[in-house]
Amino acid sequence: MNTLKVKQSKWILTEEGTDPEIIRQNETLFALSNGHFGTRGSLEEINSPSKYSNSEATLVNAFYDSEPIEYGEWAYGYAKEHQTIIPVPNGKKITLKLDHEIFDLEAGKTTKHKRELDLKKGILKRTFTWENTQGHKIDVEIIRFVSYDHKELLAQKITVTPYNDNNELEIITELDDLKELGSRKKDTSKDPRVKEQGERRFHSERFKKDSVDLLHIETNHTKCHLIVGEKDKLKGFKSPIYNKNNSEKFIVKTKKGKPVVLERLVAYSNMFDEEDKQEEIAQKTATILNETSVLGFENLLEKHIKHMEKFWNMSDIEIEGNDELQVGLRFNLFHLHQAAGRDGKRNMSAKGLTGEGYEGHYFWDTEMYMLSFFLYTQPEIAKQLLTYRYTILEEARNRARIMSIDEGALFAWRTINGKEASPYYPAGTAQIHINGDIAHAIYTYIKVTGDKHFGMNEGLEILVETARFYANWGHYDEKREGAFVLNNVTGPDEYTAIVNNNYYTNLMAKHNFKYAIEMVEATLESNEERGKDVLERINFKHPELENWKNAQKKMFLPYDEEQGLTMQDDSFFHKEVWDLKHTPKEKFPLLLHYHPLTIYRYQVNKQADTILAQFIFSHAFSHDQKVRDYNYYESVTTHDSSLSRSVFGMMASELGFMQKAYTYFMDTALMDLSDLQSNTRDGVHAANMGGTWMSMVYGFGGLRLIGDRLNFNPRLPKEWQAVTFKVTFRGRIIKVSIKKEKTEYKLIEGEPLVINHFNEERQLK
Amino acid sequence: MNTLKVKQSKWILTEEGTDPEIIRQNETLFALSNGHFGTRGSLEEINSPSKYSNSEATLVNAFYDSEPIEYGEWAYGYAKEHQTIIPVPNGKKITLKLDHEIFDLEAGKTTKHKRELDLKKGILKRTFTWENTQGHKIDVEIIRFVSYDHKELLAQKITVTPYNDNNELEIITELDDLKELGSRKKDTSKDPRVKEQGERRFHSERFKKDSVDLLHIETNHTKCHLIVGEKDKLKGFKSPIYNKNNSEKFIVKTKKGKPVVLERLVAYSNMFDEEDKQEEIAQKTATILNETSVLGFENLLEKHIKHMEKFWNMSDIEIEGNDELQVGLRFNLFHLHQAAGRDGKRNMSAKGLTGEGYEGHYFWDTEMYMLSFFLYTQPEIAKQLLTYRYTILEEARNRARIMSIDEGALFAWRTINGKEASPYYPAGTAQIHINGDIAHAIYTYIKVTGDKHFGMNEGLEILVETARFYANWGHYDEKREGAFVLNNVTGPDEYTAIVNNNYYTNLMAKHNFKYAIEMVEATLESNEERGKDVLERINFKHPELENWKNAQKKMFLPYDEEQGLTMQDDSFFHKEVWDLKHTPKEKFPLLLHYHPLTIYRYQVNKQADTILAQFIFSHAFSHDQKVRDYNYYESVTTHDSSLSRSVFGMMASELGFMQKAYTYFMDTALMDLSDLQSNTRDGVHAANMGGTWMSMVYGFGGLRLIGDRLNFNPRLPKEWQAVTFKVTFRGRIIKVSIKKEKTEYKLIEGEPLVINHFNEERQLK
Incomplete structure (x- = not known):
């Protein structure tokens, strides 16, 4: 399983040598991004076909193309179009030539090849020595980062140090507009989690503005627009610039030991719904490139590192007792930070911007797995993610x-x-x-931040509309003494589909009603005119409140009295138990080896379902109940979904099953570094990374928000000495240090507040 | 609804004039076929684009092409390829020219246009008078039939009677190899019941053998082969034959009043699994054409009419009291007879060979709706249809x-x-x-015919294999006191999918076990070595018998004690009742206007489901039970499937709801003639036609096979004076005449036997 070939320190992932076997996986791990765009960790010189055949992609969040979905048999209401995030021009492509010989891992002799992803600084550094077939040598260092200060910017610095005088060194940079994309190695996998690659799905046009080379691309069907620009600066040498169509060529005569430095900036300016502003965006892009080029790579990097410091200062989790885990954990937080859209128009895809898996789509993962991290460390990003949902509310109504x-x-x-x-x-x-998941996230956001403005505007509107949906989907079932039921649904566990009364769904819907009732009543009782305007605009009628109260009260929650077990749905226990013990290893994940009707016919779970519901509302269940359900559902769960282990891990923490909690956590934390799911090449498992943070803070830290108060029930695995993290809550920052002997809570910033430590009040001042 | 423009006699459907609105529908109604191949009732001269835009197709049973099924999202075990019956070369295309002017309904002046489908003789006759723009006139008569005596043969006779001397008359015949098919009007319907048309899916090669023009076609992907040949004979005139590539041209100078007669024969020889025998089949085709051409059209027609007489003599149902219904009923029997494959390798598609709807596929319709007619009138065809199932048993194992x-x-x-x-x-x-359906059909076939040879060979093997499947699909549910349950299935009603314990499915499976047990025990007890060989070959083990007995005994049959209703499945009554009363007419069929999850969430049926189960095993239910279930399920059924009304009609007869029985029957009997389902243009509803026969014989005749005895419980609707039909049973032919005052049973052929008339024994001698 562990095919990762990186050495690790507490902050740095190091790859030594090159291995075609894991190149795609490491491209994912070394991907850099800032939520606006991302670029995979591919090698600068890579061209297919090579044994280092790559899966290069530079992805702009929500920059996608569409095509009709083909159905073997159509039915009314089916989704009409695929939406597929598509690779945009690659700004990393650099060709090095020494005495007309092109550098390539398969040409001449490359030694000391090393790549380091510095999580602390947010940079990827590559170094190697190359000797061409004539015996001439150069040392090469390439540093790249994706800027948080200038969200459009990819910055690169190439330093070539020659061993000889008078060699002819050429550096050719290129804004690769993917005309060759058709020849890229096609992934013909039928795996539904992978999207086939291979097509160039836009047309492009080159032009200049303020002496900057720009490229305007427009997707084939969705007509999404993007301006890509580049600006190169050769330092310390003079060279004529051969600018030929899509590439710039710098030629210098080497001086032994004297480094040739090229600084390269590439900008990706997304014209989101602004296709009529092409001129303006082009101008802006040229200006950014001209200004940042003047500023220079080192200054840009300095600012970037400061941003990263600020990030780590708030978001880092320190573990004493396991360095490998420490870097793995940071790796996850790093990628989470990289993945989130920050402008309220874009969200956070299941693979972040590290790969094309799941087509760049946003799922419930955002709200249920990734949001917590932002909520308690960078709530302004959490707000942007939820704001995205508001921008698509009209589509949700449709x-x-x-x-x-x-x-x-x-x-x-x-x-x-x-x-x-x-x-x-x-x-x-x-x-x-998903409606209940979003409602839960919104309600929690309002509670954690105290952001009433959002709560009485976007938040209120979403809570009402999601509650209305459930009120209309469900009905009162006379055969269940008038209980409110939700039929023909699928819960989180995708190995059980189209069932009645999925426990998780019903519990989330019940809370959706609760949240909507609470926020509507608060609005009606308050003096806030905004909220009342929202309710009027969406035609809220008072009887709805009664309906929701009734549905909430009578919500059916399936339970098996005989076994004392919560039922995943009405029929789950009527099915046969899947014989996991005798299922050969190669038959996992089951979804790739069994027909849906086979899988659905058994008691077998892809992922946490009932246990997730119990985790979210854990204070509402007795310890014994949770233990019984845990033991049972764990026995039928394959964890074929990457969303599963973290939940079982957190619940294990809560129940005091510390060995289990530790094991689940280690799998969770190192999922992508160890390629546990065997598909890291398609992108990181961002939700699982969120699950890692939750496992630390909700799991081992035992953090629960109950009512208006933070509760901590910390439990440290015996393998560790200490864990330290920070959380922000309504303007405060609290540092939590969990040690074997005791837990310290320190108010770093903000007004005093009261928290609970194992049901015992603590005043933080 | 009633867009049909045909006048009717007791035996003849007549179309007068031409109407572009209903041309496609009438092409279906006027289609001719013999189970081997069929050809739609399209006009000879039709070329698209014309306002008489056609949907011409000549279809050879099981002559199909394939292409991969595209899925928006793939899953393991999904069906891999479409199988699509495809139009083969059109042998009906004839061009008439008078003084170089081409006859067309839109050119010159056509009068007295009339078409008659003579059901008794099995011929389609077209007559009209055409006056060209120069005022020259001709009378035209074209007769065609598809031969039962020579299954490859389409015979046509064109008679042109001129009004003037010395006009130049040209008759051009053509074996249209569909090179123009791409330009045919494409049906872009998303209706899942329609297959898009438009592509030519074979390549072709012309050659000659024994001076006969032949065409070899081979499908693009399945590599199915077909030899098509043609032979024309001009009578009474001499004409040079201009044979140009794909057409033959005859030119004569007219003599006023002297008919020009062209006899045209076209042969379709399917090379089923015999692609290496091309030479032989070509020879055979040439020989057939040469010999039948010598025989001449009139002699061929005489033989054909004799075949039809024999057919009607056994299969006709006579009704006194409604001529329109009489011809409608005969129309259905005529098309049923036309549709059935007769060689054990081909079956009977949902549209017969009258259209491309449902892609020429075979469904459960054969066994549950169409087989009964053959079983009791032409059991040798019933055997061939069941034999087809045996030929695909290995695929069913896969x-x-x-x-x-x-x-x-x-x-x-x-x-x-x-x-x-x-x-x-x-x-x-x-x-x-479908397994249980086939098992039931086989068991019934054995009982009705006494065909032990089939019973101890093919029949036995299928019964064992289908029973084995159910034994493995289901399990004993401890939550239901160890009842045997079948989960995650869909019953006949496709408005309810993926449920547990569909009543119909469970009851059919229970009987499948019963049939398998009975036949295996009979085999083991008999001296028949064949049957024992079969059991040995398929590795039958004695404990299986015990398993089946146990599963049969413990089969779960859901029942609601409180309401006294049979439950369609475990969860049906937990759903809301669909508000049919307030569903606008244009929203039917529901499947085209609501998402599956909407439809599945309600108590609403597309078709008979539980009622079908009760019809099949009607003697096992009390009258009261059947009445309660009938009233309830009728209230939630849309009859959006053409398989529904006949079952409700038969059950109404059984329960004595004669007005309902009559209404359902009238809709059933005239479904295609009145285009009740609005899609007759895609082909006839063959299953419903089978339902018509069942409605007469099982419904009004009240025929039930219980144990080894035929039972009749005849009930005549008040609208009719008498109904007469024949059934064959174990070598006997019985004529049943139901009149208002009494029913007569007459043994026409075979040994004496005892039947029941309303539980009263009658000796027939």
């Missing part, structure tokens, strides 16, 4: 109408533009729990 | 393995070649009742 639900909104199961893009509704549209 | 069922066979829900071709498994593969 979707509800398509589903013949006359009131309310149903968020798409997977989407970029808000429209449903899941071509398989039993594990797509049927997962109506 | 399908079971794909579904992770280690023993037994699962027949494909829709198929030509035996492989599953349903791209939507919830209403495809999940319909595992």
